[in-house]
Amino acid sequence: MGMFTFRGVPASGGVGIGRIYLIENSGYEKQAGKINKLQPDEEIGRLEKALARTLEDINKMSSTGNGPVRENEAGIFNVYKLMLEDIYFIDELRKEIKENRVSAEEAVEACFRKYVSGIIDSGNSYMAQRVYDFNSIGQRIKENLCCTAVAVPTRAGRKHIAVVRELTPLLAVDLARRGVTGVLASEGAGYLSHSVIILKAYNIPTLNCVDFEAVRKFSGSKAIIDAEQGILIIEPDRTDIRKYRQLISDNFKRLQAILEEKTAPAFTLDGNKFSISANISNLEEYNIAARRGIEGVGLIRTEILFLNGKKRILALRDAKSLIMESVLSVELSDPIRISILSIG
Numbered sequence: 001m002g003m004f005t006f007r008g009v010p011a012s013g014g015v016g017i018g019r020i021y022l023i024e025n026s027g028y029e030k031q032a033g034k035i036n037k038l039q040p041d042e043e044i045g046r047l048e049k050a051l052a053r054t055l056e057d058i059n060k061m062s063s064t065g066n067g068p069v070r071e072n073e074a075g076i077f078n079v080y081k082l083m084l085e086d087i088y089f090i091d092e093l094r095k096e097i098k099e100n101r102v103s104a105e106e107a108v109e110a111c112f113r114k115y116v117s118g119i120i121d122s123g124n125s126y127m128a129q130r131v132y133d134f135n136s137i138g139q140r141i142k143e144n145l146c147c148t149a150v151a152v153p154t155r156a157g158r159k160h161i162a163v164v165r166e167l168t169p170l171l172a173v174d175l176a177r178r179g180v181t182g183v184l185a186s187e188g189a190g191y192l193s194h195s196v197i198i199l200k201a202y203n204i205p206t207l208n209c210v211d212f213e214a215v216r217k218f219s220g221s222k223a224i225i226d227a228e229q230g231i232l233i234i235e236p237d238r239t240d241i242r243k244y245r246q247l248i249s250d251n252f253k254r255l256q257a258i259l260e261e262k263t264a265p266a267f268t269l270d271g272n273k274f275s276i277s278a279n280i281s282n283l284e285e286y287n288i289a290a291r292r293g294i295e296g297v298g299l300i301r302t303e304i305l306f307l308n309g310k311k312r313i314l315a316l317r318d319a320k321s322l323i324m325e326s327v328l329s330v331e332l333s334d335p336i337r338i339s340i341l342s343i344g
Contacts, residue, residue, distance in 0.1 A: 004234040006215060008207030011189040012200045015247050016182035016225045020218050020234070021160035023171075043097045047104040048090075050144040055084045057140060061173055076169050076194050080137050105142050112138035133194050136168030156180060161225050161232075165212050169194040176202040182225035184210040184232060203255070207232065264293075 062077040083089055089111075096107035116131050156162055158179040164171060167188035172195040175183055182205045183189070189196050189208035199206045205227035215232070224233040224244050233240060267273050277298030278289035286297065 003236060003240075004218070006210060006232040006234070008184060008210040008230055008232065009189075010206075010227045010230045011185075011191055011193075011196045011208045012183075012204060012206035013227050014182075014203055014205035014251060015228065015244055016161060016205045017241065017244060017248070018159050018161045018181035018223065018225075020215065020221050020223050021156050021162050021180075022216060022219045023156060023162055023164045040098050040101065043104045043107075044094050046145055047093055047097065047107065050104065050141050051084055051090065053144040054137070054141050055081065057144070057170075058084065061170065076133070076198070079133065083137060104145050108138055108141050108145070133169055135166075136170050139168070140170060161223055163210070163212060163215050163219075164188075167193075167195045167206075167208075169198060171195070172198040175199075176204060180204060182206065182227070184212075184215065184225065186210060186212040266295075 058077055058080045062081075092111055093104075093107050096102065096110055097104060100107075100110075102110070112134055115134055119131055119134070156175065156178055158181060160180050161182040161184060162175050162180045163184045165186045167183065167185035172183075176198055183199060184207050185195075186209065189199075189206050191208075196206060196208075205225050207225060207227055207230060210232065215234075218234045221234050222236065224236050224240060226233070226244070236244070265273055266276055275295040277296040278286065278294045279299045280286045280289065280297060289297075
């Protein structure tokens with residue numbers, strides 16, 4: 001078989017060599033249609049068990065793994081936990097089942113569809129990246145309703161370039177911890193998405209907008225993912241393999257050099273000094289930035305604190321104050337910008 005090249009949108013930079021490994025996102029059997037008068041309580045019971053199983057899944061994922069990447073994941077897992085334990089969210093699902101007499105699966109779909117529509121209608125580009133976060137947790141709940149939640153196959157590992165239809169944060173965590181050499185996604189790998197933030201922390205090259213069906217027929221083939229140029233090379237020749245192996249080695253040495261100089265002042269090539277500031281939404285992100293030699297905080301995003309609905313705004317006000325006071329207590333020379341969600 002000759003060499004083939006596919007294009008994608010670079011999401012997480014870098015280069016990787018491995019064999020194509022297809023991952024079909026797990027599906028579920030939806031219990032559709034109206035339910036009779038005797039079933040609402042049964043559906044609510046199924047829902048509550050599924051929510052508990054999903055929370056258990058998140059707790060297991062957040063308690064495994066090690067190193068600084070786990071800290072990057074902490075904020076994402078915390079958002080999921082907040083939602084799954086939010087009494088208003090749970091009551092809304094129960095109400096959907098009782099009043100509209102639908103199955104638990106359809107209630108989950110209806111509620112998450114409303115949340116996603118609200119995010120899209122807000123026009124907030126940062127919040128728009130959270131759509132896949134919501135879809136990820138909604139999908140996991142529906143899978144647990146049918147007891148079909150599954151992990152990524154154990155054979156996906158360090159010698160593979162994983163190919164997925166939709167990349168979600170939970171799937172990204174699994175793939176990163178398994179040490180895949182690259183990730184190709186049809187969708188879900190937006191540059192600012194949580195999925196890509198995780199993969200960047202692991203230095204895993206990632207391409208978005210890759211044609212899953214076109215790549216499917218090359219399952220098992222040797223390939224090179226070049227997330228700097230936005231290309232995937234199937235069945236590369238020996239010359240390309242040698243060239244990219246050298247590039248991987250050079251990139252690794254360059255990264256090590258950068259990490260060693262992380263606390264040194266930053267200068268442009270023509271000698272002008274500049275500062276690097278962090279874009280954060282919680283204390284975990286600030287602590288990570290501080291350990292990496294950050295000089296200041298350029299933006300504190302507060303939108304994430306309001307994801308659980310307006311009824312939680314007063315309860316979350318204290319959490320927001322804690323973040324503000326903790327970060328502002330650090331002496332920084334540059335001004336700090338704070339993004340406040342408009343609820344008018």
